[in-house]
Amino acid sequence: MNSTYTVDHSYKSQILDAPSTGFWHESHAEQPVKFPDLRHIAKVAGLALSLAVSPVTAIIDPWYGERRRRDAVVTMSIYKEVLGRFISRAEALRIARETLEQAERERLLFAEYEAARGIQWENHP
C-alpha cells in the first residue's frame, strides 16, 4: 500500500501569541509523585463495580453503534489491502512479458482488421 507521508518541514507559525490574561504554566515538568490515597482507590473501585453490575439500559448507546460501524470500515480496509493471489517473482515477470507481447500482437491484428475495411487504395488508379 501507499506509504507516502507529507511532512511540512518549513512550517513556522505566523500568528502572534494571543495576549494572555494571566499566568499560563506551559512547561511539561513532571508533577511530584504522591503516595496513593487508599480512600480514593476504594471510591474508584466501588464506582467501577457499580457500573459493571448495573442493568442494561433499554436504549442502545449511539456511540456503541457508531464505533462498531467504524471498526467494520477499518477491518474492511485492512482486508482489501490484501488483493489478489500471491505469485512468485518468476511468474510476475512472465505475466509482464506476456502482457507486452499480447499488446503488440493485438495492435497488429487491429491493423489487419482495419486494412480489410474501406477503400483499397493500393488498387486505386
Added chain:
Amino acid sequence: MIYEFPDTSMRIRQGDIFLGLPRVDMSLNNVVIVSEAGERVAKWAEIAANGDPVNIIVPVRPVAAIVATQDCDAVRSRDITLCEIRSFRDVEGKSKDTTSAKSWKNLIIQHARINQKWFYLPPDDRVGFSEKMAVDFMVTLRVPRTELEELRDLRKGRLNPLAEEHFRERIGEFFRRYPYDEWYPLDQEELNAYMIEYPDTKPFPWQRAGVADGGVKK
C-alpha cells in the same frame, strides 16, 4: 527528406522525434502488485474498488516516438505526450504486401486526403529510420517534461516546417473525429451493395423495405 536536426540546446517542440522512449503496456485482468509481502496478481477492478494507490510491475519497451504536445504546452506543462512511431507495414495493414512505387504512392498520399490513424514518415538514416515508418495516433506515451529535456540527446530529428504543418493538422483531425455510420444516406439498392462488403451493417429505420422517407411506413 522531411526532417531537420536541432541541436540539444533547442527546446522540445511538436514534431520532435525521439528514439528509445518508454512505452508502457498494462493488462487490466492481470495486474502484478508488489509489496513487502511479495508479488500478487489481481484484477484492476479490485484495486479500483480498494481506492488506494498500489505499486505494480508493468512491461516497458523502448520505442521511437514523436512529440504530440503543442509547443506552448511543451514549454511549461508537467508532462509531454508523444505518439509511437512504428514500421509503416505494422501500422497500415494495407501495405503488408505493397512493393511497387505506384502502390506505395497511392497509400502514402491518402493521409492528406482522408482522416487516417497514422502519419507517414519516410526513411532517413540520419533520423534512424531505415524503412518507411508511421506515427500511430492510437498509441500514446506520457513522460515528465523536465526529465525529457535532460534526455534531448535521444532526439534524433524534427519534422521540417512543411511536414510539421501536415502533422499538426492530421493529429488535430484524428482527435476530433466523430463517430458516424457512413451508410446512413444510402438507398435500398446502394445499401444492398454496401452490405455485400459489410454484412454486419444494421440498416436505419428509413432504409428498411416498405419505409418511406422520414421513417414513416407507406
